[in-house]
Amino acid sequence: MLRKYDVLTEEQVKTIHEETMKILEEIGMEFEYEPALEVFKAEGQKVEGNRVHFTREFIEAKVKLAPSQFTLHARNPEHNLVCGGDNIIYMPGYGAPFIHDVDGNRRKTTMQDYDNIVKLAGASKNLHMTGGTVAEPQDIPDEVRHLKMLYSSIKNSDKCFMGSAEGQERAEDSIEIASILFGGKDVIKEKPVLISLINSLTPLKYDGRMLGAMMAYAKAGQAVVIASLVMAGSTGPAALAGTLALQNAEVLAGIALAQSVNPGTPVVYGSTSALSDMHSGSLSIGSPECALFISASAQLARFYGVPSRSGGGLNDSKIVDAQAGYESMMTLMAASTTGINFVLHTAGILQYFMAMSYEKFMMDDEIAGMLLHYMKGFTFDEDGMAFDVIAKVGPGGHYLTQKHTRKNHKREFRTAQLSDRTAFESWSKEKLDTNQRANRKWQEVLANYVPPALDEAIDKQLLEFIAKRS
Amino acid sequence: MSELFAELKQAVIDGDEDIVSESSQKVIDQGVNPVDAVQLGLIKGIEVIGEAWKAGEAFLPDVMMSAEAMKVGLGLLEPEIAKLGMSEGESKGKIVLGTVEGDIHDIGKNITGAMFTAAGYKVFDLGTDIKAEDFVVKAKEVGADIIGASALLTTTMIGQKQLVDYLKEHNLRDQFKVFVGGGPTSQVWADEIGADGWAETADEAVELAGRLLAK
Missing domain, CATH: 1.10.1240.10 (Methionine synthase domain)
Structure with missing residues (x-):
């Protein structure tokens, strides 16, 4: 495994920490949720209206309670995931309201898209879990969307999946559903199975919906990603270091709340901070600034001793083209090589989280596979050094007919799944670009995918619960 | 002077x-x-x-x-x-802006407001989490030409439809042009709910207003 690299010096990390404490002490944050304010009051923090001023002792002590890593359990234990340390978890994009089709046309996301993306993630060798809200099923009424999505995630794959962050009630539904699947609330409290995405409302706020969900999950012992997306220049200062401190304040306050509700709650330090384009105001995530935020977030999470979430195949392009490719590779590579543990949005995202694309999903899956191989680094065992075969072939000659080659290339080399490595003549028969090849590929994968069987009794119970709640 | x-x-x-x-x-x-x-x-x-x-x-x-x-x-x-009892002179038009009920995202709306101001419109920004009724009260008060409703979430977009419905129910639909916008919205959505206009960016919204009010 390659060593993760740092983008900040130790001194700079400390400075960010100090600035963060100043923000939390002097400026404070707003929490639009009475139960959260009650928690902070009980912890002796200064609460005026919705505004909370924190003491550094409180924040630092609470953050220390968060585990440095935890295991997320899947219905197939082979897919259990360790979140933290040197581990990396890839998964699909989250929350996009549109699908961009192969021809660049845009349409609303549907339940069918949700099912399909879960299946593609289930089939992928490179994606470790199926994520959550992989496409907003807009053909399903809002009140029951979370139920249908959870069921699809369970039915169509046996990898880990995410819970709903849409308020306390839907979090509790998610917990009920997970309890049915895993054999009770006590079981999942011991072994977390759900992880959910709690976002701050930058700058320096959390809304009631997110806080309700966060507190419900913390009580049930389920994992939460506590994430901040500062748009430098609009919802944050046009300053990268200042933005980092602002983001850090929001995330640490969220972690402190989760730890106050239930000490030891598995949390992930989350960031997708990026910038506002100064011409359009739009979020821009396929940017070097975003890559810096990703890398610094990994480092800050290491400093606090918690797992990190950021990055992904992030880009601002509208279709699978060169821009989508080069931007996504930069951000996913930054995340992977600087030590991000939980990589939401690894596959499928186009146009700054606005859209999912099946073709982009396949391209990102290939990028993810390339990076997983890259991060393995060099192997220094006997076969890796290959002295004997170098001696055997000697000067001149070639290695193609050596046993060592035949045996070793599968370990040392990765076979491309989507990239075209053929010569000109073969390529020129159809002249397919990445977008077109990916379009064929996902249809092929989907046609061949068989979802792993789900226990019939459990399936029945799940459907009954969903019917009762619908 | x-x-x-x-x-x-x-x-x-x-x-x-x-x-x-x-x-x-x-x-x-x-x-x-x-x-x-x-x-x-x-x-x-x-x-x-x-x-x-x-x-x-x-x-x-x-x-x-x-x-x-x-x-x-x-x-x-x-x-x-x-x-002094004087007249300020004609503005290009008056627009009442806000983010719909249940939604607190306002960057896009603020940008839109600034662009309309820069283009010579009078902008009345109500802020965020605005009920259909409150949009209409303000629009009537100032004699607005356009009501602009913003939404960032797929779950709050419905507030834009509620605005159009509210106007219909109160026989006010032809009094104001309704513009909708925000991340998850689209022309298809605007057509579906019977809004007069949709734009993806603030600039396009200003252009659209120019075209619609010129009619």
Whole structure:
């Protein structure tokens, strides 16, 4: 495994920490949720209206309670995931309201898209879990969307999946559903199975919906990603270091709340901070600034001793083209090589989280596979050094007919799944670009995918619960 | 006097609220015609920034700060104009803006407001989490041409439909043009709920308003 690299010096990390404490002490944050304010009051923090001023002792002590890593359990234990340390978890994009089709046309996301993306993630060798809200099923009424999505995630794959962050009630539904699947609330409290995405409302706020969900999950012992997306220049200062401190304040306050509700709650330090384009105001995530935020977030999470979430195949392009490719590779590579543990949005995202694309999903899956191989680094065992075969072939000659080659290339080399490595003549028969090849590929994968069987009794119970709640 | 107008114009271009405020106060103290101060000072400044924006020379903070500065000036001069029983002169149109009920995201709406201001419209920004009824109350009060409703979430977009429905129920649908916008919205959605206009960006919204109000 390659060593993760740092983008900040130790001194700079400390400075960010100090600035963060100043923000939390002097400026404070707003929490639009009475139960959260009650928690902070009980912890002796200064609460005026919705505004909370924190003491550094409180924040630092609470953050220390968060585990440095935890295991997320899947219905197939082979897919259990360790979140933290040197581990990396890839998964699909989250929350996009549109699908961009192969021809660049845009349409609303549907339940069918949700099912399909879960299946593609289930089939992928490179994606470790199926994520959550992989496409907003807009053909399903809002009140029951979370139920249908959870069921699809369970039915169509046996990898880990995410819970709903849409308020306390839907979090509790998610917990009920997970309890049915895993054999009770006590079981999942011991072994977390759900992880959910709690976002701050930058700058320096959390809304009631997110806080309700966060507190419900913390009580049930389920994992939460506590994430901040500062748009430098609009919802944050046009300053990268200042933005980092602002983001850090929001995330640490969220972690402190989760730890106050239930000490030891598995949390992930989350960031997708990026910038506002100064011409359009739009979020821009396929940017070097975003890559810096990703890398610094990994480092800050290491400093606090918690797992990190950021990055992904992030880009601002509208279709699978060169821009989508080069931007996504930069951000996913930054995340992977600087030590991000939980990589939401690894596959499928186009146009700054606005859209999912099946073709982009396949391209990102290939990028993810390339990076997983890259991060393995060099192997220094006997076969890796290959002295004997170098001696055997000697000067001149070639290695193609050596046993060592035949045996070793599968370990040392990765076979491309989507990239075209053929010569000109073969390529020129159809002249397919990445977008077109990916379009064929996902249809092929989907046609061949068989979802792993789900226990019939459990399936029945799940459907009954969903019917009762619908 | 023309020096004072030039000062106002430059302060709007610079997005300097303090100087706009000082100069506007001078207009009032010295008994200068406040309508002229608006027309030959503030508006001239915002026109310069509007042109620079169109040419791609000005950035978003330039336009937004100029719009804010302009608002400060109007805040001081408008009461004076009313007091003197004068008319401010025609604006291109009046637009009431807000983010729909249940939604608190406002960056896109704020940008849109600034762009409309820069383009010569009078903007009444209600803020976030606004009920259909409150949009309409304000629109009636100011005699708005357009009501603009923003939503960032797929779960709050419905507030835009509620606005259109509310207008229909109260026989007010033909009184105002309804514009909708925000991340998850689209032309298809606007057509579905019977809105008059949809735009993906603030610039496009301003263009659309120009076309619709010209009819």
